[in-house]
Amino acid sequence: MTCPKCSIQLQEGFLLEVTRNGRRSTEWVEGRPVPSFWTGLQLKGRTRLDVTSFRCPRCGFLELYAPAKGSASR
Numbered sequence: 001m002t003c004p005k006c007s008i009q010l011q012e013g014f015l016l017e018v019t020r021n022g023r024r025s026t027e028w029v030e031g032r033p034v035p036s037f038w039t040g041l042q043l044k045g046r047t048r049l050d051v052t053s054f055r056c057p058r059c060g061f062l063e064l065y066a067p068a069k070g071s072a073s074r
Contacts, residue, residue: 003058006058008056010056010061010063011054013054014052025050026051029046
């Protein structure tokens with residue numbers, strides 16, 4: 001993959017979420033966020049996919065991808 005702005009190779013990585021329970025990679029969740037008193041957001045029954053990130057080392061452009069449904073859902 002190359003940067004659409006700089007035309008150089010993008011570096012693969014991930015976005016880090018820091019929570020009270022530790023660290024984890026970012027997830028994509030289908031639908032709009034719905035508040036929950038106990039957990040912050042309602043997630044039950046929603047598709048959740050890990051997010052992969054690619055970054056341009058020159059300009060910092062980020063491109064995000066979630067795998068096809070079913071390959072990494074939780």
